[in-house]
Structures are given as structure tokens and as C-alpha cells.
Amino acid sequence: MTVRVGVIGAGMIGQDHIRRISRVLTGGAVVAVNDVDAARAGQVAAGLPGAVVHATAQDLIGDGDVDAVLVASWGPAHEEQVLAAIGAGKPVFCEKPLAPSSGACLRIVDAEVAHGRRCVQVGFMRRYDAGYQAMKAALEDGSIGAPLLMHCAHRNPSVPPYGFTTEMIISDSAVHEIDLVRWLFGEEVVAARIFKPRRSGKAAAGLHDPLIVQLEMASGVLVDDEVFVNAGYGYDVRGEVVCESGTVALADVGEVTLSASGRRGGRVPVDWRDRFVRAYDAELQDWLIAVAAGTSTGPSAWDGLAAAAVTDSCLQALRTDQRIPVSLPERPDFYAKAQS
Ligand code: NAP
Numbered sequence: 001m002t003v004r005v006g007v008i009g010a011g012m013i014g015q016d017h018i019r020r021i022s023r024v025l026t027g028g029a030v031v032a033v034n035d036v037d038a039a040r041a042g043q044v045a046a047g048l049p050g051a052v053v054h055a056t057a058q059d060l061i062g063d064g065d066v067d068a069v070l071v072a073s074w075g076p077a078h079e080e081q082v083l084a085a086i087g088a089g090k091p092v093f094c095e096k097p098l099a100p101s102s103g104a105c106l107r108i109v110d111a112e113v114a115h116g117r118r119c120v121q122v123g124f125m126r127r128y129d130a131g132y133q134a135m136k137a138a139l140e141d142g143s144i145g146a147p148l149l150m151h152c153a154h155r156n157p158s159v160p161p162y163g164f165t166t167e168m169i170i171s172d173s174a175v176h177e178i179d180l181v182r183w184l185f186g187e188e189v190v191a192a193r194i195f196k197p198r199r200s201g202k203a204a205a206g207l208h209d210p211l212i213v214q215l216e217m218a219s220g221v222l223v224d225d226e227v228f229v230n231a232g233y234g235y236d237v238r239g240e241v242v243c244e245s246g247t248v249a250l251a252d253v254g255e256v257t258l259s260a261s262g263r264r265g266g267r268v269p270v271d272w273r274d275r276f277v278r279a280y281d282a283e284l285q286d287w288l289i290a291v292a293a294g295t296s297t298g299p300s301a302w303d304g305l306a307a308a309a310v311t312d313s314c315l316q317a318l319r320t321d322q323r324i325p326v327s328l329p330e331r332p333d334f335y336a337k338a339q340s
Contacts, residue, residue, distance in 0.1 A: 001292045006032035006066035008057045008081055009073030010044040013095060016273060017070055020281055021288070022048060028288040034060040036073075057081045061088050068291045071095060079104040082301075086111045086119055091291045093284070095123040096175060098304025102312050105305035106329065113334050118296035121287050122304040124179040128282035131250045135241065136184050138248040145244025147185060150223045152177050153238040155231035157271065158202075166208045169227050170194075170314045174213045177225045178310045179303060181215060184241075188306060191216040192313040193323045202230045213314055234268030235275050302335035 005021055005028050007014055014035070021028040034054045035041035045051040054060035057077070061069055061084045068091040071081045079099040085092035086108070098120070099105045112120055126132055139147055154173055164172075182188060195212035203209035210228035217223065240249035253275060254266025269275035283298060290297045306328060313324040 001027070003028045003288050003291045004031040004065055004067045005029065005070055005288075006034070006054070006060040006063060006068070007070045007072060008034045008060060009071060009077075009095075010035040010037075010041050011072065011074075014070075014072030015044060016280070017072060017284060018044060018048070020284055021070075024281055025285045025288060027285075027292055032060050032063055032066050058084055061085050061090065066090070068092065068287075075100045079108060082108050082120060083111055086115050089115070089119070091119045091121075091287075091296060093121045093123065093287050094304070096179075096304070097171065097308060097311070098122050098301060099308065100171070102305060102308040105301070105308045109301045109305050109332070112301050113332050118300060118334075120301040120304070121283075121290070121296055121298040122301065122307075123283065124176070124183075124299040124303065124307070125276055125279040125283045126176055126180045127183050127279075127299060128286065129276060129279040131253070132180060132184065132239070135239065135248050135250065139184065139241060139243070144246030144248060147221050147241050147243050149221060150181065150184075150239065150241045152181075152223060152225040153236065154225060154227045155234075155236040156229045157232060157234055159207075159229045161204045164204070164207065164229070166206070166211070166318065167315055169207075169209060169211050169229055170213065170318065171311050173229060174211075174225055174227045174314065175307055175311055177213070177223070177227075178215065178314075179299065179307045180239075181217065181221075181223050182303070182306060182310075183299075185217050185219070185221055187218040187221075188328060189215045189310045189313075189326050190218050191323050191325045192310060192317050194314060194317045194321070200228070200230055202232065211318075215310070235271045236268055237275060300335055302331060 018030050021030050030048050032052050033041045033045040034057050041053045045053045069085045071094040075097050082094050193214040200209050209230050213225040215223040252266050257266050309328045310326050313326045317324040
């Protein structure tokens, strides 16, 4: 079966997902596109044989030739579009964040539970990264004992000088580690704190870069996450879990190690698309397979809600310099504990 996909939001990641569905993955075809910028939607659809442009997201969701919906619009539009897809009974892949507030995410969770079956997958692609999957396997193997703490680093080369706020260091960047540690340790984050190191002179006025995000897991595992969005030298994501009798760390991702002129080294990815290209491929392939099979297996609407709740606590911690507990409702039985 070929899953006929309608894409809402033909911006940077929307176009990247269209490319992978059309040219890299199997089992899917993009048949419809919508964007608030109709000209952009038209340009993108022109490169897709047989694809149509819809004037509104609602029209695309209601198109009988669209089997499944991919939401890659900007965050504030996600809630309405995901709720409409659930209402139409169509599987929906939604880029992170599921919605910008935990209240909006809860409305999506409630709608999906009322619908009676899972149809939402959220774009937390790090769960599909081979390095993190090997790290999770090493932890579950038990040979290095119980995890005690984790060090993370999330460094971007730069962010635009205008429009990128200190809050976005948490809601846009650290949210990936927030989801990752919930999945890696199989438990919820219970509290957050933010530390503000010396501010980089390369950061735009008003941007406090870098930050240290500290997350407390339910078991007591403590996570520190350095998030530095103007690190300058490349896109560098690191992770090391310290356990009772060993540690497990992400390996360097360069394809080769070059030794010359008395030096040895590798390549630093240029950006997040470069670093996680295979993870993005794997998450969308997984989604297409699940849609074709009539199931939903990846990060769920519950995971989207949990990440939003932790983000809320981090943002409050940023404002108050306090340790802020995470407030999360009881998880409905509807959502399995372990997600792939
Ligand atoms: P982008 O380049 O600004 O693309 C968003 C597109 O959606 C733009 O073409 C925008 O049009 C359009 N749009 C906005 N509101 C819409 C609406 N109501 N209906 C239809 N189209 C709408 O942004 P992006 O970087 O692709 O990000 C899109 C989403 O993906 C965000 O939620 C972002 O957080 C997420 N993302 C995830 C990852 C990841 O690692 N998983 C990476 C990057 C982005 P205008 O430009 O005219 O507003």
C-alpha cells in the first residue's frame, strides 16, 4: 500500500520531509500540500507529480485522497490542525512541539482518547538515532548497573540575530533532550532548574546563551544539559550516562578519522539535518509503516504533553531561578508506558 500523505506547512522541515517521503523512503507519496503562503505551496507541489494544493489546512484534511496528514506548520497552528485530523479519523504526524502549551497538548490527548485509538505521532526523532538506541540498549542490558546521572550538550553553530529568545533555547532546543531522557530512562521528569553561566559575547542582545538545564527524573537520576545555540564551530550533540559500574556515551559521528600533519580528528556536523538525517528518515519510515498497518507506534500525544509540561517548568525556573516541580496529570491507560 502507498500511504497518500497531505503536508501542512511547506517550510524548511516540511520540504525536507516531502523530499524524504518522495525520494528516500518507501510506501508513501505526497499527494497534497497546504501552506499559509499559497505561492510556496504551489512551488513545492509543482515538483510533485499529481500533487494538489489546498487553500486551507481543513480542506487538505478533508480531502478523500489524503490517507494521512503531516503537520509541519509553525507551533501555534498545530493544535487546530491535529485536532481536525483526529476529528477526521486520519493518522497525523506532527512536528514538535505537539502544541506550544501543556493545556493545548492536553486537549489533543483528550480528543485522541475520546476518539478511541491512537492516531498521533510527534516528531521527536532522537529516539530513532542509532547512537541513542545503542545507549538505551546498554542501559537496559544491566551490565553497567543503575543510571545515576547524565551529562548532555546541545550546541548549534548559531541562531538568527533577531527573533530567537532565551525561552526558545528551552522550548525549541532543550525540548529534544527533555523527550529523550523520558524515553531513555523510561520515567518522567519530576522537577527542573535552570542555571545561567557567563553569557557569550556572540549572543544577540537580550539572549542569555548558553543555559544549563537541570532535570530530575522520578528515580533520582539527575540530568544536566548544556544548551548553547551560538557555539560557532558546528552542530554538536553529546550525551554520557554515568551508572553504578560503568558509563555509556554517544560516539563521535564523523564517518572517518583523518590523521595528518601530527593531528588526528573528525568532522563536526554542520547542522541538525546533517547530524540526524538518518533518524528523520527512520522516524518517518516507521510512521508510514504504522499508518499502512493501521497502527501508531512512535512518540505519542502523551509524550508531546509530557514534554510540554516539563518545558513549562523549565520556563518558570528560568524566570524565577527556583527548582520547579513538573505538574503532569495521571497518564491515561490508553497510552502504553513504553513507546518505540
Ligand atoms: P518554517 O520554515 O517557518 O516553516 C513553517 C511553514 O508553515 C511556513 O511555510 C509557514 O508559512 C507555514 N505555516 C505557518 N502557519 C501555518 C498554518 N496555519 N497553516 C499552514 N501553514 C502554515 O519552520 P520550520 O523550521 O520548518 O518548522 C516547522 C515546525 O517543525 C515547527 O513546529 C518546528 O519546531 C518543527 N521543527 C522540528 C525539528 C526537529 O528537529 N524535529 C526541526 C526543525 C523544525 P509562513 O512562512 O508564511 O509563515
